[in-house]
Amino acid sequence: MTDDLALVERFLRARRDDAFRALYRAHTPALYGLALRLTGGDQTEAEDLVQESWVRAVRGLSSFRARSALRSWLCGVLVNVRRERIRLDWRAVEGADVEAATDTSDPDDALDLERAIGALPEGARDVFVLHEVYGYTHSEIAEMLGIVEGTSKSQLTRARTLLRNALP
Amino acid sequence: MRDLPREQQPSRALEERVVSTLVAAGLVRRRRAWPVWAAAAAAAFVVAIGVWVAHPARPAAPGNTYVLLLYEDSAYRPPLAGQGAERLAEMRRWADSLDARGTLERAGRLVGPGPIDGLFMVRAADDSAAARIAATCPYHKWGGRVEVKRFED
Numbered sequence: 001m002t003d004d005l006a007l008v009e010r011f012l013r014a015r016r017d018d019a020f021r022a023l024y025r026a027h028t029p030a031l032y033g034l035a036l037r038l039t040g041g042d043q044t045e046a047e048d049l050v051q052e053s054w055v056r057a058v059r060g061l062s063s064f065r066a067r068s069a070l071r072s073w074l075c076g077v078l079v080n081v082r083r084e085r086i087r088l089d090w091r092a093v094e095g096a097d098v099e100a101a102t103d104t105s106d107p108d109d110a111l112d113l114e115r116a117i118g119a120l121p122e123g124a125r126d127v128f129v130l131h132e133v134y135g136y137t138h139s140e141i142a143e144m145l146g147i148v149e150g151t152s153k154s155q156l157t158r159a160r161t162l163l164r165n166a167l168p
Numbered sequence: 169m170r171d172l173p174r175e176q177q178p179s180r181a182l183e184e185r186v187v188s189t190l191v192a193a194g195l196v197r198r199r200r201a202w203p204v205w206a207a208a209a210a211a212a213f214v215v216a217i218g219v220w221v222a223h224p225a226r227p228a229a230p231g232n233t234y235v236l237l238l239y240e241d242s243a244y245r246p247p248l249a250g251q252g253a254e255r256l257a258e259m260r261r262w263a264d265s266l267d268a269r270g271t272l273e274r275a276g277r278l279v280g281p282g283p284i285d286g287l288f289m290v291r292a293a294d295d296s297a298a299a300r301i302a303a304t305c306p307y308h309k310w311g312g313r314v315e316v317k318r319f320e321d
Contacts, residue, residue, distance in 0.1 A: 016197055017197065034174075047185075054186045055193060058196065
């Protein structure tokens with residue numbers, strides 16, 4: 001956290017690329033990992049997502065006040081960028097997602113677990129990934145996604161139910 | 169579930185892509201090597217500044233030593249192609265004029281991260297006199313910032 005703050009302050013002093021690269025290298029593997037999970041392993045889409053998230057994050061970095069860890073703040077930016085993109089995408093019909101989640105074949109394969117997670121409805125998937133894979137608390141997730149804790153909990157329950165049905 | 173990988177490395181090209189996008193959007197500035205006038209000064213300062221520094225016998229002028237810190241921050245306009253030598257010459261003329269007045273004690277570049285690119289140590293009667301010297305630094309013309317601090321041993 002302290003290191004992150006030092007990196008942020010160093011970057012904000014002159015907005016130089018070397019200072020940005022230090023931030024980028026510290027956090028991009030986590031952002032890319034999250035992006036891959038949210039995009040069902042689509043590397044091109046995940047990289048685009050990371051790129052757009054960094055642009056968004058750098059625009060807002062001066063307002064980052066260390067209320068939360070930088071990592072979770074950045075993950076929140078990425079999840080929200082992803083959500084905005086999905087809203088512009090005709091494929092993001094929630095019913096289709098649910099259907100895909102329950103249509104997973106060969107559930108013993110870990111790849112199918114990932115695929116099933118990727119096919120969860122947007123809200124449930126985001127909460128599930130952040131909570132179950134990344135270990136964020138409901139309180140942190142609520143702050144990242146701009147929702148209340150109760151919604152985070154109910155989305156997690158929903159995700160678990162859908163996955164149980166999809167993966168016997 | 170938490171055994172699933174949380175971190176993964178994207179392609180190496182992504183970093184350059186992100187930096188280029190940020191630079192194009194005006195959100196990040198590329199770190200140049202030490203500004204052209206001073207890059208050359210790595211050599212030139214060895215000769216020119218090295219000569220100034222090599223005057224330890226010169227008696228100190230009355231007053232205090234001040235440090236002029238040259239900041240290359242967001243307003244700094246790097247030299248366009250072909251302007252580097254001109255800037256170097258101008259900085260050297262300025263430093264020579266300080267030296268001729270017995271004002272310059274030391275000058276050099278600062279290597280490492282951060283926006284401060286160079287420093288001049290000058291002798292001035294008081295804070296106002298030091299500020300007046302700093303105001304004559306050509307670095308201002310290019311959007312650079314010159315900060316003045318009194319140096320105490």
